[in-house]
Amino acid sequence: MVLARHTFAGVAAAGLLAAVVAAGSGQTVPAGSIRGRVEIRLSTSGITARPDIAGLGMPDPRDVPDRRTSVVYLEAVPRGAFQAPPPGRAALDQRNETFVPHVLAVTVGTTVEFPNSDRVFHNVFSLSKARRFDLGRYPRGDSRAVRFDRPGMVRVFCEIHSQMSAFVLVFAHRFFDTTDQEGRYEIEGVPPGTYTLSVWNEGEVRATRTVELSQGGDGIAESFVVE
């Protein structure tokens, strides 16, 4: 069920403010996990190629990204969660004219590699407010890297292939997870407390829910159906 249709950037900013106000002492407390499953029943076609009117023939078959991939995250988290996470590295491949994975969730400070695994050139770029970049054109086997220093949603495109798009979700904390092929997720190490849990899919927050982790418990299960 779709409870709210917010943009990720707006919700993330609101979550940051709330977290600062609700800042706790930051001491270590027993942590649990929030796990569950997200079932996407929405029909999201996403971005497809423009009609190839000027082409002289059929384009070669391309991979189709799995648009059911979702990101589940906490909107407000304890102050300790904002301590700078260790710089991480991740990769967003360009393979068969598709970005793989289609959705990448990282923490602030992460450097993402964009290798080109195709025979053709790609030109990865983003004009998102959270991170503007343009990597130019480079051949198979080469890679370029981008560091993401601000939280928010970054839409990634290829200038040459209009159907290629991906999302990089940059969080200021570590309490998020990307769903697997079965829609399962698990956010580990969550301190006891009351939180807003959100489900993001294809550019929008599709569902939010208030959850409570009690002291001494080892976690809760929360599943979503997004229609």
Add this chain to the structure above:
Amino acid sequence: MSFRAIAWLAALSAMLLHLVGPEPAEAAGPLVLFGGRLRVGGEVSGTIAPEDDGYFNFIGYDDYGDNVLRRFRAGLSAELRLGRHAAVLGEVRSDNLRAPVVYALFLRVRPWAEKVLDLQAGIVPPVFGAFARRGYASDNPLPGLPLAYQYLTTLRVSAVPASAEELVSKRGGGWQVAYSVGAPYPGPGVPQMNAEVWDTGVQMRIGRRPISLAVSLTQGTLSYPLVDDNNDGKQLAGRLAWSPGPQLTLGVSAARGEFLAGRLTDSLPAEAGSGFDQTAFGADLEYARGYWLVRAETLWSRWTLPALDETRIETPQDSLGAFLEARYKLQPGLYVAGRAGHLSFSDLASVSGTETWDADVTRLEVGGGYSLHRQVLLKVAWQYNWRDGGRVRNEGLVAAQVVLWF
């Protein structure tokens, strides 16, 4: 302000408001209908520039030509998949809010999924050269077009000069020409190759990287593409492309087709000759790497006109067009670009001496573009034209263009 101007400003504003939102989530692709079988895309562009007193930027249709730098264009394109092996594609365009015209409409078939052999039939994209297949405003780094694909020479398909004197008297006036033989009314000349109208016929592409070959058989010619044949002659055209690596593509092209309208040639005396063809050869190059994109093309064309009164036009009319274009990205969403082009014409002897049958022309265009959004591009350019004849010989102008696509 006219109703037409208000209407297109309103349409442009509506699309801008729709697209330039804060991180619009799903406004980034074509409309997808019927479970993905039908995709509908579109492009809207508005270009403004001062009056072009020298008519350097006019393009000819059947009617009085338009100025490509003072134009509002809205186009819708669609692709309907008919299974794995076939699709119907089409595009309609409206310029300056006139009635929409069908720009493309064809059937695309790939009989064997594993083999790169494609067939297309209908109003099809041209196989010759490269620019005509990337003439969309979103693919063109500058508002203007290359001379070879736009500049109107003094030749027409429905009227011809009676003598060499009459032809050279029109030098530099291709935007509106009248001749004493054939259609009695004035009309625009033809460019070397018309990128604004696509021809009708069948085409085939074979090959796999790094080499591919495309050939077509169509109703019109490079200069004058047609839906209905006007002379019972067909044009055969082809392009051989070689991509030794992803950064480089080289192409060579050739075309030959009957140029003059049958209504005109039927009225000519037998001694005027026959075989009034347009023959063309071309070469194109594209190099891209990092933040650079460089394209170059050259196009040689020969038209054969009837030999009528004294001084008879015994030699064919040749022209050579060439341009070099480069784009460099300065930062995300911002680029600079430039294009230099020249169009020259062969000599023709007349009683007044020997001179080129049309006035040579050179164009320099420099500018840049800025993407407000992935689908909203603003371009600004300064263009200067030099011409060796005509009423206006030099002209500089500044043009701005906004392009929106989905």
